[in-house]
Amino acid sequence: MASDSSAAAFGGLWRPLGSPQQLKKSQLKSSRWFKPANGVFSSTSTSVSSRFIFVLNANPPPLKFCTGASSSSSSSSLSAQAGVCDGSSSSAYDAACLCVSLALQGQTQELRYREIHVRPPAVGKEDSKRNAPFVIECETPEHSKRLMEVLDGRIVHALGDKPLAAWAALEPTTAAKDERPKLPTSTDVRDLGVPGIALVENFVTAAEERELLAFLGEDGTWESLAKRCVRHYGYAFRYATSDVAESPDRSWPDAIAHLAHRVGAMCKSGVAKACSYGDEDFDVSTSFDQVTVNDYPAGVGIAPHVDTPRAFGPTLASVSLGSSCVFEMIYDTNAPGYESRTRRRSAGDARNDDDGEPAFTRRRLLVPRRSLLVLSGSARNEWSHSVPSHKSDDVNGVPMPRSRRVSLTLRDVAGAPERRL
Ligand SMILES: O=C(O)CCC(=O)C(=O)O
Ligand SMILES: [Fe+2]
Known part of the structure; x- marks a missing residue:
């Protein structure tokens, strides 16, 4: 979880939602994605790949947010993704890009947008705009951990009347998956x-x-x-x-x-x-x-x-x-x-x-x-x-x-x- 100071860093755009429990999404029907205990990586935490999954749990509103509102030093490299969206069919994708952009600007300056890739949900799914799971591919597992910490359990306020909640989980490495105790x-x-x-x-x-x-x-x-x-x-x-x-x-x-x-x-x-x-x-x-x-x-x-x-x-x-x-x-x-x-x-x-x-x-x-x-x-x-x-x-x-x-x-x-x- 990001500390309180991150809320200030985001210019008040984000606030913790409380327990991440509220944000568990029913479409994640497998235990493939996981979170470290209490949000903290310990020495015994499962090792993770460079990917994590990211879910927006509300219909994204038409995005009124525009680049002018983000004036941090790194905004120029990010502004292409944080642009105005007209609320058309790609709005969930744009909103995900925007959330990631904000996270990068406010929290993890050393991460650059080119280091991540937001994969939109499969095209053609009727409900892809709602509860859409995005896979975020970072360059390193460290990047994916930091982004998850920043995004998980957050709600975005400045995107319109309806807030968007973000829920994220990490992907264990293949080796870690094999290490899991087998179910009887x-x-x-x-x-x-x-x-x-x-x-x-x-x-x-x-x-x-x-x-x-x-x-x-x-x-x-x-x-x-x-x-x-x-x-x-x-x-x-x-x-x-x-x-x-x-x-x-x-x-x-x-x-x-x-x-x-x-x-x-x-x-x-x-x-x-x-x-x-x-x-x-x-x-x-x-x-x-x-x-x-x-x-x-x-x-x-x-x-x-x-x-x-x-x-x-x-x-x-x-x-x-x-x-x-x-x-x-x-x-x-x-x-x-x-x-x-x-x-x-x-x-x-x-x-x-x-x-x-x-x-x-x-x-x-x-x-x-x-x-x-x-x-x-x-x-x-x-x-x-x-x-x-x-x-x-x-x-x-x-x-x-x-x-x-x-x-x-x-x-x-x-x-x-x-x-x-
Ligand atoms: O192969 C089975 O026994 C299950 C098939 C099944 O779940 C289905 O056809 O909906
Ligand atoms: Fe069935």
């Missing part, structure tokens, strides 16, 4: 501590697995995504808008109908409930009318996400074929109601906070080949799920090589007028 992997959902999750092992036999894979190999065409192929039954899923087609527009072959019926019956029978953690969160009323098949090459996974509740009903089910894998469930503890929903904490909680409270809780579950995984309640709506991309999963110290994995995700299209089952 649960082999039983009841040890996982994620309410509303069930795992039914050996849900399909080896013969059924062969038949399903043979059927999928012959049936229709695959759609290629960046690293995996997908196919949909019942309703198409549109990745660009995270939505499904309005009415069923895909075939519903017998093999798929049979599987959907079996999964639905398993959920209703109470067997899935018996294999679950957190019964009261477990909704078993679903009939499945949409199936997405994911075909993952060896080592490929899927990024953390919550299946959009707008499109899909309260229960998700996934049947794993061809390979086991480790699922990672992530909960953002800054979301309201964390304590009441998560009844246990384990030594495996990932911590990237600076006051001992975990900012994100991460749990790992071994999902065996031929099993049925069911997500409902909190597990479906509040925890994001992912399959991290690894050639080999570490299961409590034992390497488990991953081969090609085909999963069938069964869902119920929210509000669909007709039910197939």
